[in-house]
Amino acid sequence: MKFMKTAASVAIIASMGASAAFAGGHAETKLRIQTHYAPETVSGKLAAQYIADVESMSGGAIDIEMFYSSSVVKTVETFDAAATGILDCDMTGGGYQTGKNPAFQFVGDIMGGYATPYQQLSWLYYGGGLEDAQALYNKYDMQLVGWWVYGQESLASSKPLDGPAALKDFKFRSPPGMETKIFEKLGAKPIVMDFTEIFTALETGIIDGADASGLANNVGLGLYDLVKHANFPGFHSMPSDHLACNKAVWDAMPEAHRTIMSVAMEALALRTALTFEKANAAAAAKLRADGVTLWQWSEEDLQAFRDAAQATWPEFATTPEAEALVASHLEYLTELGLVSN
Incomplete structure (x- = not known):
């Protein structure tokens, strides 16, 4: 992906600005939005459909210029670029902003929380x-418009993943942050490494497995050409992508x-969940046919992971916003029966 642009090109983008004008007595809105997804990916195509829906429902009164593959600023800089007016909206995810406030962990990837995208969206x-969540976003001069959640991620492994006991001394690629703490509590040995290092590390046996993405995406990446075990459905991570806009612009x-933009986000959320549910099911069937073993954890085993995850949440709830979000999740998860009594 392209992450860098010259200062001059960024300045040109910023000078264009969001605008709300009147043509023929009708209000017009022009927005510049960046996503980290490439246009040819499934998520990139879903984002393009969102833009088409918004422009169609508004009769062309909302005009959106979409920047794919983080082509204006780096992915992690998209939020600030929108907040400061270089862009108007950020279509990446809150998880990229945990360094700004740990509360973003609990809107970006609520690990060990919800079992399905539908449960997670129902909390929202x-x-x-x-x-x-809006109180958190507003603190940084941004407005959360909505989420689109592609579902639980699955692990790729060179050895069986038949339950929590299998995580003992399990060396796997992990992203940094809360995930490493949760898996350490279960006896695993997470190793933080760049995404691009996964393949060599698996081939050479430096790691036993990897946390990369959802099952269908993992198939596309070729991970199961190297290792022959996975867990499905996934349980540990379900990232939320967001649409967040500069609050003054909004x-x-x-x-x-x-x-229109808010309702279209709800449509995008449903379309995303359904699209990946179908894609993951197809990937599972293909993997089984190819001799890959898919391990499905029991409800008791899933609860053991949730308990470890939820015990880790307070360690990251170190700001008032994070404390409020953790309390909100726990209250709702209790209603859903996903918190141990």
């Missing part, structure tokens, strides 16, 4: 989550335009 829309938009 019906469990008070949007209001709780507030200046006509109410009808804000409604």
Whole structure:
């Protein structure tokens, strides 16, 4: 992916600015949005459909210029670029902002929380989550418009993953942060390494497995050409991608335009969950046919992971915003029966 642009090109983008103008007596909104996804990926195509939906429902009154593959600024810089006016909206994910505030962990990847995208989305829309998260985003002059969640990720492994006991001394590639702490509690040995190092590390036996993405994406990456075990359905990680806009830009938009973008995000959320549910099911069937063993954990085993994860959450709830979000999740997860009594 392209991550760098010259200062001059960024300045040109910024000078274009978001605008709300009137043509023929009708309000017009122009927005510049960046996503980290490439246009040819499944998620990139879903983002393009969101743009098409918004422009169609607004009769062309909302005009969006989409920048794919983080082509204006680095992925981790997208949020700040939107907040400061270089862009208008960020279509990456809150997980990239945990260095700014650990509370973003609990809107970016609520590890050991929800079992399905639908449960996680229900917290946002019906469990008070949007209001709780909005306080965090507003603190940084941003407005959370909505989520799109592609589902649980699966591990790739060179040895069986038949339950928590299999994690004892399991050396695997892990992203940094809360995940390493959770798996250490279960006896695993997570190793933080760059995504690009996974293949060599698996081939040479430096690691036993890897946390990369969802099952279908892992197939596309070729991980199961190297190792022949996976867990499915996944349980440990379910990242939330977001659409977040500069709050001043959002507030200046006509109410009808804000409604169109918000409702279109709900459509994108459902379309994303369904798309990947189908893709993962197809990938599972292919892997079984190819001799890859897929391990499905029992409800008791899944709860053991959730317990370890939820015991780790307070270690990262070190700001008022993070404390509030953890409390909100625990209250809703208790209603869903996903917290041990």
